[in-house]
Amino acid sequence: MKNLDETIKRVLSDESDVRAATAPFQAEFPYERDEEAQVTRREFCNFLGLTSAALFLGAGGFAAKAAFDARNSEILAAARVEGAEALTPNSALSFTYPTAKDSAIVIRTADGVYHAYGQKCTHLSCPVYYSREHQRLECPCHEGAFDPANGNVLYGPPPRPLDAIEIEVRDGQVWAIGRKASAGEHAG
Protein backbone atom coordinates (compact mmCIF):
# COMPACT_ATOMS: atom_id res chain seq x y z
CA MET A 1 0.00 0.00 0.00
CA LYS A 2 2.86 2.33 0.86
CA ASN A 3 4.49 1.45 -2.47
CA LEU A 4 1.25 2.27 -4.27
CA ASP A 5 1.01 5.68 -2.58
CA GLU A 6 4.61 6.43 -3.44
CA THR A 7 4.09 5.38 -7.03
CA ILE A 8 1.03 7.63 -7.35
CA LYS A 9 2.90 10.57 -5.87
CA ARG A 10 5.85 9.97 -8.23
CA VAL A 11 3.63 9.86 -11.32
CA LEU A 12 1.72 12.99 -10.31
CA SER A 13 4.94 14.81 -9.53
CA ASP A 14 6.32 13.93 -12.98
CA GLU A 15 3.32 15.66 -14.54
CA SER A 16 3.80 18.82 -12.50
CA ASP A 17 7.59 18.74 -13.10
CA VAL A 18 7.01 18.65 -16.84
CA ARG A 19 4.58 21.51 -16.64
CA ALA A 20 6.98 23.57 -14.55
CA ALA A 21 9.86 22.87 -16.97
CA THR A 22 7.84 23.81 -20.05
CA ALA A 23 6.16 26.87 -18.54
CA PRO A 24 8.48 29.43 -20.28
CA PHE A 25 7.82 27.82 -23.66
CA GLN A 26 4.09 27.64 -22.95
CA ALA A 27 4.09 31.41 -22.51
CA GLU A 28 5.42 31.86 -26.05
CA PHE A 29 3.17 29.20 -27.52
CA PRO A 30 -0.04 29.11 -25.47
CA TYR A 31 -1.64 25.70 -25.35
CA GLU A 32 -4.69 25.02 -23.24
CA ARG A 33 -3.79 21.48 -22.29
CA ASP A 34 -6.83 20.77 -20.14
CA GLU A 35 -9.24 22.21 -22.67
CA GLU A 36 -7.59 20.36 -25.53
CA ALA A 37 -7.80 17.07 -23.66
CA GLN A 38 -11.58 17.32 -23.53
CA VAL A 39 -13.40 15.57 -26.33
CA THR A 40 -17.12 16.01 -26.25
CA ARG A 41 -19.54 13.30 -27.31
CA ARG A 42 -20.64 15.47 -30.20
CA GLU A 43 -17.08 15.80 -31.51
CA PHE A 44 -16.50 12.08 -31.17
CA CYS A 45 -19.73 11.30 -33.00
CA ASN A 46 -18.66 13.59 -35.83
CA PHE A 47 -15.30 11.83 -35.88
CA LEU A 48 -17.07 8.48 -36.16
CA GLY A 49 -19.07 9.86 -39.05
CA LEU A 50 -15.86 10.78 -40.86
CA THR A 51 -14.45 7.35 -40.07
CA SER A 52 -17.52 5.74 -41.59
CA ALA A 53 -17.08 7.81 -44.75
CA ALA A 54 -13.41 6.82 -44.96
CA LEU A 55 -14.24 3.12 -44.54
CA PHE A 56 -16.85 3.33 -47.26
CA LEU A 57 -14.43 5.07 -49.63
CA GLY A 58 -11.77 2.50 -48.78
CA ALA A 59 -14.07 -0.41 -49.58
CA GLY A 60 -15.15 1.24 -52.82
CA GLY A 61 -11.55 2.00 -53.75
CA PHE A 62 -10.38 -1.58 -53.24
CA ALA A 63 -13.30 -2.93 -55.24
CA ALA A 64 -12.73 -0.45 -58.06
CA LYS A 65 -9.02 -1.24 -58.22
CA ALA A 66 -9.65 -4.98 -58.33
CA ALA A 67 -12.19 -4.58 -61.11
CA PHE A 68 -9.87 -2.24 -63.02
CA ASP A 69 -6.89 -4.60 -62.74
CA ALA A 70 -9.03 -7.51 -63.87
CA ARG A 71 -10.23 -5.66 -66.96
CA ASN A 72 -6.70 -4.61 -67.85
CA SER A 73 -5.12 -8.00 -67.28
CA GLU A 74 -2.70 -8.79 -70.08
CA ILE A 75 -2.02 -12.17 -71.61
CA LEU A 76 1.22 -13.43 -70.10
CA ALA A 77 4.00 -14.68 -72.31
CA ALA A 78 5.02 -18.30 -71.91
CA ALA A 79 8.37 -18.89 -70.24
CA ARG A 80 10.45 -22.03 -69.94
CA VAL A 81 11.16 -23.21 -66.40
CA GLU A 82 14.87 -24.00 -66.54
CA GLY A 83 15.80 -27.24 -64.83
CA ALA A 84 12.26 -28.41 -64.16
CA GLU A 85 12.56 -31.35 -66.59
CA ALA A 86 15.41 -32.71 -64.44
CA LEU A 87 13.30 -32.76 -61.29
CA THR A 88 12.84 -36.15 -59.69
CA PRO A 89 9.40 -37.08 -58.37
CA ASN A 90 8.64 -35.58 -54.94
CA SER A 91 10.89 -32.59 -55.41
CA ALA A 92 10.54 -28.90 -56.18
CA LEU A 93 12.32 -25.97 -57.79
CA SER A 94 11.97 -22.22 -57.36
CA PHE A 95 11.74 -19.90 -60.36
CA THR A 96 10.19 -16.54 -61.26
CA TYR A 97 7.18 -15.95 -63.48
CA PRO A 98 6.00 -13.74 -65.17
CA THR A 99 8.54 -11.15 -64.02
CA ALA A 100 11.67 -11.43 -61.93
CA LYS A 101 9.78 -10.04 -58.94
CA ASP A 102 7.13 -12.78 -58.98
CA SER A 103 8.61 -15.75 -57.17
CA ALA A 104 7.13 -19.14 -57.96
CA ILE A 105 7.70 -22.80 -57.19
CA VAL A 106 7.27 -25.85 -59.41
CA ILE A 107 6.66 -29.22 -57.81
CA ARG A 108 6.91 -32.63 -59.36
CA THR A 109 4.67 -34.76 -57.18
CA ALA A 110 5.26 -38.43 -56.47
CA ASP A 111 3.10 -39.45 -59.44
CA GLY A 112 5.36 -37.46 -61.78
CA VAL A 113 2.91 -34.63 -62.54
CA TYR A 114 4.14 -31.03 -62.56
CA HIS A 115 2.32 -28.35 -60.57
CA ALA A 116 3.37 -24.74 -60.13
CA TYR A 117 2.21 -21.99 -57.80
CA GLY A 118 3.14 -18.52 -56.67
CA GLN A 119 5.57 -18.82 -53.81
CA LYS A 120 4.02 -16.07 -51.68
CA CYS A 121 1.93 -17.39 -48.83
CA THR A 122 -1.52 -15.86 -48.92
CA HIS A 123 -1.33 -15.08 -45.20
CA LEU A 124 1.53 -12.60 -44.94
CA SER A 125 3.55 -13.27 -48.12
CA CYS A 126 6.28 -15.46 -46.64
CA PRO A 127 7.91 -17.75 -49.24
CA VAL A 128 6.54 -21.27 -49.05
CA TYR A 129 8.75 -24.33 -49.49
CA TYR A 130 8.09 -27.94 -50.47
CA SER A 131 8.39 -30.48 -47.70
CA ARG A 132 9.46 -33.84 -49.16
CA GLU A 133 8.79 -35.57 -45.87
CA HIS A 134 5.17 -34.44 -45.65
CA GLN A 135 4.66 -34.01 -49.42
CA ARG A 136 3.07 -30.62 -49.08
CA LEU A 137 3.89 -26.94 -49.40
CA GLU A 138 4.57 -25.37 -46.04
CA CYS A 139 4.90 -21.81 -44.83
CA PRO A 140 7.60 -21.45 -42.20
CA CYS A 141 6.28 -18.19 -40.73
CA HIS A 142 2.96 -19.20 -39.21
CA GLU A 143 2.74 -22.94 -39.91
CA GLY A 144 0.36 -22.90 -42.81
CA ALA A 145 0.29 -25.68 -45.39
CA PHE A 146 -1.01 -26.09 -48.94
CA ASP A 147 -1.94 -29.09 -51.05
CA PRO A 148 0.61 -29.50 -53.89
CA ALA A 149 -2.05 -30.94 -56.19
CA ASN A 150 -4.25 -27.86 -56.26
CA GLY A 151 -2.74 -25.19 -53.97
CA ASN A 152 -5.63 -25.34 -51.51
CA VAL A 153 -5.04 -24.56 -47.87
CA LEU A 154 -4.63 -27.68 -45.77
CA TYR A 155 -4.38 -25.96 -42.40
CA GLY A 156 -3.14 -22.82 -40.73
CA PRO A 157 -3.91 -19.12 -41.04
CA PRO A 158 -3.68 -18.63 -44.84
CA PRO A 159 -7.07 -17.41 -46.03
CA ARG A 160 -6.81 -18.37 -49.70
CA PRO A 161 -5.13 -20.96 -51.93
CA LEU A 162 -1.82 -20.15 -53.61
CA ASP A 163 -1.84 -18.41 -56.97
CA ALA A 164 -1.92 -21.11 -59.65
CA ILE A 165 0.57 -21.12 -62.52
CA GLU A 166 -0.46 -23.06 -65.61
CA ILE A 167 2.16 -25.54 -66.70
CA GLU A 168 2.63 -27.20 -70.07
CA VAL A 169 5.17 -29.83 -71.03
CA ARG A 170 6.44 -29.31 -74.57
CA ASP A 171 8.98 -31.71 -76.04
CA GLY A 172 10.24 -32.68 -72.61
CA GLN A 173 10.54 -29.07 -71.48
CA VAL A 174 8.39 -27.47 -68.82
CA TRP A 175 6.79 -24.15 -69.74
CA ALA A 176 4.81 -21.73 -67.60
CA ILE A 177 2.02 -20.28 -69.74
CA GLY A 178 -0.19 -18.31 -67.37
CA ARG A 179 -0.81 -17.22 -63.82
CA LYS A 180 -4.09 -16.56 -62.10
CA ALA A 181 -5.07 -15.44 -58.62
CA SER A 182 -5.91 -18.06 -56.09
CA ALA A 183 -9.15 -19.85 -56.85
CA GLY A 184 -10.80 -16.70 -58.08
CA GLU A 185 -13.04 -16.42 -61.10
CA HIS A 186 -11.83 -14.44 -64.09
CA ALA A 187 -13.55 -11.14 -64.72
CA GLY A 188 -14.74 -10.28 -68.19
Added chain:
Amino acid sequence: MQANFKPTVGSNRRSRAGLAALWQARLMMLLMVNIAQLWILAATVDAALARHFSVLIPLVIASGVCFLITLSIIRWWRPTSKKKTSSGYVRENDL
Protein backbone atom coordinates in the same frame (compact mmCIF):
# COMPACT_ATOMS: atom_id res chain seq x y z
CA MET B 1 -44.32 29.11 -32.12
CA GLN B 2 -43.47 29.50 -28.46
CA ALA B 3 -42.34 26.55 -26.42
CA ASN B 4 -45.29 25.54 -24.31
CA PHE B 5 -43.71 24.97 -20.90
CA LYS B 6 -42.51 26.91 -17.88
CA PRO B 7 -38.92 26.13 -17.09
CA THR B 8 -38.50 25.03 -13.52
CA VAL B 9 -35.44 24.58 -11.38
CA GLY B 10 -35.14 20.95 -12.24
CA SER B 11 -36.04 21.19 -15.93
CA ASN B 12 -32.62 22.42 -17.09
CA ARG B 13 -30.93 19.56 -15.31
CA ARG B 14 -33.34 17.10 -16.85
CA SER B 15 -32.85 18.62 -20.30
CA ARG B 16 -29.10 18.38 -19.97
CA ALA B 17 -29.35 14.82 -18.77
CA GLY B 18 -31.69 14.05 -21.65
CA LEU B 19 -29.35 15.56 -24.21
CA ALA B 20 -26.41 13.71 -22.70
CA ALA B 21 -28.33 10.46 -22.96
CA LEU B 22 -29.18 11.30 -26.55
CA TRP B 23 -25.54 11.77 -27.51
CA GLN B 24 -24.56 8.69 -25.54
CA ALA B 25 -27.07 6.62 -27.51
CA ARG B 26 -25.83 8.12 -30.78
CA LEU B 27 -22.28 7.27 -29.80
CA MET B 28 -23.11 3.64 -29.08
CA MET B 29 -24.98 3.19 -32.34
CA LEU B 30 -22.25 4.86 -34.36
CA LEU B 31 -19.60 2.68 -32.74
CA MET B 32 -21.50 -0.47 -33.63
CA VAL B 33 -21.97 0.63 -37.22
CA ASN B 34 -18.29 1.53 -37.53
CA ILE B 35 -17.23 -1.85 -36.23
CA ALA B 36 -19.51 -3.52 -38.77
CA GLN B 37 -17.96 -1.38 -41.51
CA LEU B 38 -14.48 -2.47 -40.41
CA TRP B 39 -15.49 -6.10 -40.88
CA ILE B 40 -16.96 -5.27 -44.29
CA LEU B 41 -13.73 -3.56 -45.30
CA ALA B 42 -11.69 -6.59 -44.27
CA ALA B 43 -14.00 -8.85 -46.29
CA THR B 44 -13.75 -6.50 -49.27
CA VAL B 45 -9.95 -6.55 -49.21
CA ASP B 46 -9.95 -10.35 -48.98
CA ALA B 47 -12.42 -10.65 -51.87
CA ALA B 48 -10.43 -8.19 -53.98
CA LEU B 49 -7.19 -10.12 -53.45
CA ALA B 50 -8.88 -13.43 -54.20
CA ARG B 51 -10.61 -11.97 -57.28
CA HIS B 52 -14.04 -12.97 -55.99
CA PHE B 53 -15.80 -10.34 -58.04
CA SER B 54 -19.28 -11.65 -57.36
CA VAL B 55 -19.15 -10.52 -53.72
CA LEU B 56 -17.37 -7.21 -54.24
CA ILE B 57 -20.40 -5.17 -55.26
CA PRO B 58 -22.66 -6.45 -52.45
CA LEU B 59 -19.90 -5.65 -49.95
CA VAL B 60 -19.49 -2.11 -51.26
CA ILE B 61 -23.27 -1.64 -51.14
CA ALA B 62 -23.30 -2.90 -47.55
CA SER B 63 -20.58 -0.43 -46.65
CA GLY B 64 -22.56 2.34 -48.32
CA VAL B 65 -25.67 1.40 -46.37
CA CYS B 66 -23.67 1.56 -43.14
CA PHE B 67 -22.42 5.00 -44.12
CA LEU B 68 -25.97 6.18 -44.81
CA ILE B 69 -27.07 4.85 -41.44
CA THR B 70 -24.21 6.76 -39.82
CA LEU B 71 -25.23 9.92 -41.63
CA SER B 72 -28.84 9.54 -40.61
CA ILE B 73 -27.92 8.93 -36.98
CA ILE B 74 -25.84 12.08 -36.85
CA ARG B 75 -28.13 14.33 -38.84
CA TRP B 76 -31.71 13.21 -38.38
CA TRP B 77 -32.12 10.70 -35.59
CA ARG B 78 -34.29 11.88 -32.73
CA PRO B 79 -35.90 9.96 -29.85
CA THR B 80 -39.56 9.37 -30.60
CA SER B 81 -40.51 10.94 -27.28
CA LYS B 82 -39.22 14.32 -28.38
CA LYS B 83 -40.93 16.68 -30.77
CA LYS B 84 -38.87 19.19 -32.67
CA THR B 85 -40.16 22.60 -33.65
CA SER B 86 -38.53 25.52 -35.33
CA SER B 87 -37.56 26.89 -31.92
CA GLY B 88 -36.09 23.63 -30.71
CA TYR B 89 -37.34 20.79 -28.59
CA VAL B 90 -40.53 21.15 -26.65
CA ARG B 91 -41.33 19.16 -23.63
CA GLU B 92 -44.46 17.06 -23.76
CA ASN B 93 -47.40 18.40 -21.75
CA ASP B 94 -47.07 16.01 -18.86
CA LEU B 95 -45.90 18.51 -16.28
